[in-house]
Amino acid sequence: MNITVLVSGGGTNLQALIDYQNSHADCPYRIKLVISNTKNAYALERAKNAGIPVEVRSPFSVLGKEKAQSASRDEKRIAISDAILDLCREYEIDAIVLAGYLSVLGGKIIGEYSGKIINLHPALLPKFGGVGMWGHNVHEAVLAAGEKESGCTVHLVDSGCDTGKILVQKKVPVLPDDTPDSLYARIAPEEHKAMVEGVCLLAKMLA
Template identity: 35%
Template sequence: MTKIAIFASGSGTNAENIAKYFEGNSNIEISLIVSNKKDAFVHERAKTLGIESVTFSKNEFENTNEVVNYLRDKHIDFIVLAGFLLKVPDNILKAYPNKIVNIHPALLPKHGGKGMYGDNVHKAVVQAGDTESGITIHYINENYDEGGVIFQAKCQVGKDDTYEDVAKKVHILEYTHFPIIIESILKDKNG
């Protein structure tokens, strides 16, 4: 059984979608939701789904081993970032080498880096006049949005599309592909 922790900072729609996808799976379990915000709606989703959720402060993430120790105590094997807005610190990267994946709401390397998340990304896509956007699922490393790309999916951006239109198209790609790609990564890792 592979135990996954999902890290999320906000509403948790991707976390919920992933958790529902793996419900009843005998090989993969969403065991824990980790957030850096006590009031993030992802905690309410976790309650509804019957998944433990916990909050750690920015300081606990960045300056202590509390998060790593907690993950180890819970026998977490793999981490999925789903709208997690803090940079993952080195101690977690070292504890989980090539075992942390993120989804970015654009086609990296375009529109990545610090501050490029959510609507900021979709606005940048529209402002740049891009004709396509999409999602990038990638491993993470010590730099924002620079880890090895695992998968990309594209959607068209019309010349009259607003950033909200782009967001809707990208969300569909996220919900469709992220759980399936997580499952395929874990199948590959587990032989």
């Protein structure tokens, strides 16, 4: 299964996928392309170090400076999503993996890759999902709600926000003295496992 991994930041989950691919001869996926919505994402360096092609598709790169400054958030999302779809066709991508990608896909790509896009979310969906629930916002919300456990979820992407079918969940306890940082530190290793499990499971589903 040829995959593209969409990233925005440090790329630790991308690294987990690269490491699994490199250490397992029977790995059911091959990372053909890494796409970022920001040119400064360290994930791009991780991909280059692994010999994986990279592309950047930001509002400025897709729309140009003037249009990007006046475009609405939805217009930017659709423009980027359409540009990503063009790359997926060019690279003959079978499935799309969102690994810390801090934008929302929309438009034609959702239909064309229906059942073939997965996302990693840093909480136990359906709790703490939806608009604004990303990164430390999620961990802060979990702590504010007094939850006894948290974790991460790999799910299929549909036209909603964090609403698709759940494929993998990993749980960790929430400790009384936790901060968003300490909770994230406990969840992060589970994210890496869930990411690999989720992609391997998707490969089985699409085989």
